[in-house]
Amino acid sequence: MHDVRKKLTDCFRVVFPSLPAASIPNASVATVPAWDSVAAINLLQVVEEEFQKEVDIARLAELDSFESLAKYLSGGTT
Numbered sequence: 001m002h003d004v005r006k007k008l009t010d011c012f013r014v015v016f017p018s019l020p021a022a023s024i025p026n027a028s029v030a031t032v033p034a035w036d037s038v039a040a041i042n043l044l045q046v047v048e049e050e051f052q053k054e055v056d057i058a059r060l061a062e063l064d065s066f067e068s069l070a071k072y073l074s075g076g077t078t
Helices: 002-015 021-026 037-051 066-073
Strands: none
Touching: 002 021, 002 037, 002 066, 021 066, 037 066
């Protein structure tokens, strides 16, 4: 899980470069003003590339935070 979180943090840094590193683990649609629909798609693309895993676009609404993405990528459910 630690490796997932580290790689996911790197993904967030790419999509949200102005987001402070300390804020990334708590990042969500509600806490990051720049996280709009375009940013959500960009984040999923970066995640897919980094993790070499296709993300189900139908789950986009559920994957609305760092934690939900980390859980999803670790094989858990959101």
